[in-house]
Amino acid sequence: MSRLDDLWAEGWAPAWEGLFRADGRSRDADVAGPDLDGFQLGEEVDLEELMEEDPEALTSVSVFVEAVLPDGSGSLCGGGGSHGSEGLFARFDVDRKLVWLLHLGESNEFVRITVDWPVASFTNNLGNSITIDLTGPDHAVGR
Secondary structure (H helix, E strand, C coil), X not given: CCHHHHHXXXXXXXXXXXXXXXXXXXXXXXXXXXXXXXXXXXXXXXHHHHHHHCCCCEEECEEEEEEECCCCCCEEEEEECCXXXXXXXXXXXXXXXXXXXXXXXXXXXXXXXXXXCCEEEEEECCCCEEEEECCCCCCCCCC
């Protein structure tokens, strides 16, 4: 199991803004607040290094919505962190193992998921959405 798997199993997620993959690949993420304007993934980051520098930079996980993927490759969930301003969403494989987790500190909580394979939209509690391609290199299963 990866560090990300261990954290998730204990109800925690990294508190940095980023896309964290269970296979160890991670990237910075950015969004311009709860309007979700300008969502983008940035440079690669090392979760192990971040955790070593600040092991207490964690947020609790609250899951508000789940969706099974129509292609049979797993499922998605959406929710929030320790603060109402935090949002997160994640993908699981068919065995319910975490594939990736995206955490955003200023997005607000994600409360709805819409899937039109291979695209998924995650909507926050203000009705704003982030749409991703689940077959792209950052969001595919490929563990």
